[in-house]
Amino acid sequence: MSSLKSKIPLFDIDWTLLKGGASNNIHHGAFDFALHTVYNQPTASESEAMAQGKIDTQILIEVLKLHGVSEEEAKSKMPEATKAMKDYFYTHADEGTFEPMPGVVDLLTDLKEKGIPLGLLTGNVAEIGWEKLRRAGIKDYFSFGAFGSMAFKRVDLIKIAAEEASKALDRQITIDELFIVGDSPLDIACARDGGIPVIAVGAGHFKSHELVHADLTLESLEEKDKILKFLNID
Numbered sequence: 001m002s003s004l005k006s007k008i009p010l011f012d013i014d015w016t017l018l019k020g021g022a023s024n025n026i027h028h029g030a031f032d033f034a035l036h037t038v039y040n041q042p043t044a045s046e047s048e049a050m051a052q053g054k055i056d057t058q059i060l061i062e063v064l065k066l067h068g069v070s071e072e073e074a075k076s077k078m079p080e081a082t083k084a085m086k087d088y089f090y091t092h093a094d095e096g097t098f099e100p101m102p103g104v105v106d107l108l109t110d111l112k113e114k115g116i117p118l119g120l121l122t123g124n125v126a127e128i129g130w131e132k133l134r135r136a137g138i139k140d141y142f143s144f145g146a147f148g149s150m151a152f153k154r155v156d157l158i159k160i161a162a163e164e165a166s167k168a169l170d171r172q173i174t175i176d177e178l179f180i181v182g183d184s185p186l187d188i189a190c191a192r193d194g195g196i197p198v199i200a201v202g203a204g205h206f207k208s209h210e211l212v213h214a215d216l217t218l219e220s221l222e223e224k225d226k227i228l229k230f231l232n233i234d
Contacts, residue, residue, distance in 0.1 A: 007197070008173065009111070009179060010120060010121035010146070010161050011119070011120055012181065012182040012183060012184075013122040013129050013132060014027075014123075015203065015204025016183045016201055016204070017101060017133070018101060018104075018133070019097075019099045023132055026088075026095060027128060028046050029088060030085040031046035041067045044064065044066070044067050046059060052205050052206070053123070053185065053187055054123055055151065055152075055153075056124060057148055057152050058123075058153070059123075060074060060081055061075070078149075096135075098133075098135035098136040100136050100137075100138055101220065101221060105137075107221050107224050110228070117143050117168070119144045119161055119168075121161050121182075121190075122147055124148055126145065143169065144164040144165050146158070146164055154189075155190050155193040158194035162177075175195065179197040179198060179199065180198040181198070181199045182200060182201070183205070184200075184206050185213075187200065198215055199214060200216070200218070201220060202217065202218065202219055216230050
């Protein structure tokens with residue numbers, strides 16, 4: 001196990017920070033609403049994509065391709081589509097439950113108290129991601145985020161995260177100051193492609209034995225001591 005020094009974590013949201021369940025069902029519904037209303041594809045569904053670890057714009061493009069919609073057309077309507085997703089999510093959010101994964105609040109509190117800025121790198125549309133965290137009571141831990149509505153490839157969110165961190169922290173943040181905390185093989189692939197470290201958490205759809213190529217693999221974020229050691233923090 002390697003270790004890091006002076007690194008800024010970029011947390012995924014679904015199954016890393018928050019449990020899935022009803023909140024994810026609303027998110028799935030938001031995809032279908034956008035597919036049906038913005039792209040006029042009444043039979044298209046988010047369930048047609050292998051969505052775990054993919055960003056929202058990528059999921060829309062992949063589903064639409066199955067229905068004969070070109071990538072160019074899909075991208076041209078993406079601002080309208082992500083707005084439709086946001087509107088649907090806000091309308092139905094009261095139907096969901098938003099609960100942190102085990103160990104999350106304790107870890108975030110400890111990192112914040114130690115002066116470590118906390119960021120997000122998630123496939124969620126920005127407004128949906130922030131609303132999930134707000135309803136779970138952990139939004140205020142985070143200073144900035146890179147979201148699935150900001151790019152078409154997950155790896156491109158790393159550069160965006162550095163830019164957003166620089167603005168939020170009022171100093172120049174470089175990519176080599178960042179690392180990812182996620183729960184899927186695509187989180188690991190994103191980090192590898194972007195040249196930054198990654199902590200993988202096997203508490204969601206993927207278990208720890210499926211995430212062995214991370215720099216540090218955990219059963220859950222309850223293993224706070226391993227994370228602090230990895231960060232060279234007492």
